Amino acid sequence: MAVGLLALLDDVASLVKVAAASLDDVAGQAAKAGVKAAGAVIDDAAVTPNYVQGFTAERELPIVGKIAWGSVKNKLLFLLPAALLLSLFAPWIITPLLMLGGAYLCYEGAEKVFHALAPHSAESHEAELEPAAIEPHSMEDRQVAGAIKTDFILSAEIMTIILAAIEVGDFWTQAAILAVAAIGITVAVYGAVALIVKADDLGLWLARNSRTGAGRSFGRGIVRFMPVFMNVLSVVGTAAMTWVGGSIIVHGLYEFGIGGPEHVVETVAHWAEAALPSVAAVAGWVATAAVDFVFGIVLGALLIPVASHVIAPAWRAVKRRLPKRNKAAA
Numbered sequence: 001m002a003v004g005l006l007a008l009l010d011d012v013a014s015l016v017k018v019a020a021a022s023l024d025d026v027a028g029q030a031a032k033a034g035v036k037a038a039g040a041v042i043d044d045a046a047v048t049p050n051y052v053q054g055f056t057a058e059r060e061l062p063i064v065g066k067i068a069w070g071s072v073k074n075k076l077l078f079l080l081p082a083a084l085l086l087s088l089f090a091p092w093i094i095t096p097l098l099m100l101g102g103a104y105l106c107y108e109g110a111e112k113v114f115h116a117l118a119p120h121s122a123e124s125h126e127a128e129l130e131p132a133a134i135e136p137h138s139m140e141d142r143q144v145a146g147a148i149k150t151d152f153i154l155s156a157e158i159m160t161i162i163l164a165a166i167e168v169g170d171f172w173t174q175a176a177i178l179a180v181a182a183i184g185i186t187v188a189v190y191g192a193v194a195l196i197v198k199a200d201d202l203g204l205w206l207a208r209n210s211r212t213g214a215g216r217s218f219g220r221g222i223v224r225f226m227p228v229f230m231n232v233l234s235v236v237g238t239a240a241m242t243w244v245g246g247s248i249i250v251h252g253l254y255e256f257g258i259g260g261p262e263h264v265v266e267t268v269a270h271w272a273e274a275a276l277p278s279v280a281a282v283a284g285w286v287a288t289a290a291v292d293f294v295f296g297i298v299l300g301a302l303l304i305p306v307a308s309h310v311i312a313p314a315w316r317a318v319k320r321r322l323p324k325r326n327k328a329a330a
Helices: 002-036 038-052 057-089 091-117 119-128 139-165 171-209 213-255 260-275 277-329
Strands: none
Touching (some): 038 171, 057 139, 057 171, 091 119, 091 277, 171 213, 213 260, 213 277
């Protein structure tokens, strides 16, 4: 009996080792895939603080928490199963769906630029659009709903990049890697966002309560620096939203055999790398992002009248019919 018990314990230990190795493999591949999605992750972190501006300090972290929870649901409840199922049964539809999301990001970016350049015209345009389907009644609800919609598109790109980077074919292992990477990225992004939006409060506390002059000066420096930093981050976030959308569209067109825009991006990137060989990688990346931004802002500008004169009237027409159906059903 002792021999049998030892054999059983040995088998259990072997199973534990296999399970641990599998977990290590999942964690390692999730980390590796997450690195490949770093560009989109950084864009997500740059975009999100825009949605917290204008609120009191007491509401900043709750708003970030709401957006983070929406991001988790986006990734785990919708995007993870959709990515796995589409990769199995309809991989051809992934690119068109990403392009629709990219077009939305281009529209959002162009609309923000439009608002900065012509605020009165932009407000008239916004007045023509219907609110989100969840019917938010407060400014906070509208901001959270807008942030979650934007996060959905960026998360879709992140999840697609991660799925493409996974090196194993087993369905459940892919699902585990996607889930681990999704949770890790969400914690990293919204942890960073929380630190950014509360940095001014930390500076104010240091300025008032630090025991040393250097500490109080450091706190005052943070307080003075953060408004400038937030303005810069707002510009970077809008640019990131637009160039990510533009890059999705350009790559999608290439997948469908329309390679002109992709060739323009590559040509400009190669030119920048040749012109600045000492920082070739950085120059190529900046040139690529700049051309993607131009494509994105042009497409977004074209979509603004489409949203006003086609999508919004169509949505209002559909919405007018919905109450009648509800009454009829009652």
